[in-house]
Amino acid sequence: MSFFGMTKILLTSLFRRPATRLYPFEVRAPYPATRGSIGITVEKCILCGICMKKxxxxAIQVDKPSRRWAIDRLRCVACNYCVDVCPTKCLTMKPEYAAPTVTRDTEPFTIPPPAPKPAAG
Ligand code: SF4
Ligand code: SF4
Incomplete structure (x- = not known):
C-alpha cells in the first residue's frame, strides 16, 4: 500500500466511530430474527411431548405425570424446530440469549392443570 493510501485510511479512522462496542456497558440491540433462547407460555402447553421427541x-424433557417441562439450555442449538412443531404454539424463540452458567442444570417449568370446563346446563 502506498504512503498516501495508508495516510488516507489513518485520517478516516481518526474521525470514524469505533467498529467495536464497549461491552458490557454498551450492548447491541438484538436483530428481530436473532435466535436467542426458547421461551414457553406454560398456560398453553398440553404436555404432548412432541417438542421433546423432535x-x-x-434438550427438552417433558414429564406428564409431574406436569414438568424442562430445557437444558447448554444442549439447545437454537434450531427453532420445537417452535415449528408445537401444536399449541406455546414455544417461542426469544431474541435474548440465556444468562451464562457454569452448571449443567435444566431449567424447569411447572405446567398448570387445565382450567375446569364450565358445567353444562
Ligand atoms: S410440543 Fe408444545 S404443547 Fe407439546 S409438550 Fe412441547 S411445548 Fe408443550
Ligand atoms: S431450538 Fe432446537 S435444539 Fe433448541 S430446544 Fe428447540 S428443537 Fe431443541
Whole structure:
C-alpha cells in the first residue's frame, strides 16, 4: 500500500466511530430474527411431548405425570424446530440469549392443570 493510501485510511479512522462496542456497558440491540433462547407460555402447553421427541439435541424433557417441562439450555442449538412443531404454539424463540452458567442444570417449568370446563346446563 502506498504512503498516501495508508495516510488516507489513518485520517478516516481518526474521525470514524469505533467498529467495536464497549461491552458490557454498551450492548447491541438484538436483530428481530436473532435466535436467542426458547421461551414457553406454560398456560398453553398440553404436555404432548412432541417438542421433546423432535428436538435434535435432546434438550427438552417433558414429564406428564409431574406436569414438568424442562430445557437444558447448554444442549439447545437454537434450531427453532420445537417452535415449528408445537401444536399449541406455546414455544417461542426469544431474541435474548440465556444468562451464562457454569452448571449443567435444566431449567424447569411447572405446567398448570387445565382450567375446569364450565358445567353444562
Ligand atoms: S411445548 Fe408444545 S410440543 Fe412441547 S409438550 Fe408443550 S404443547 Fe407439546
Ligand atoms: S431450538 Fe432446537 S435444539 Fe433448541 S430446544 Fe428447540 S428443537 Fe431443541
Amino acid at each position: 428436538c435434535p439435541a435432546m
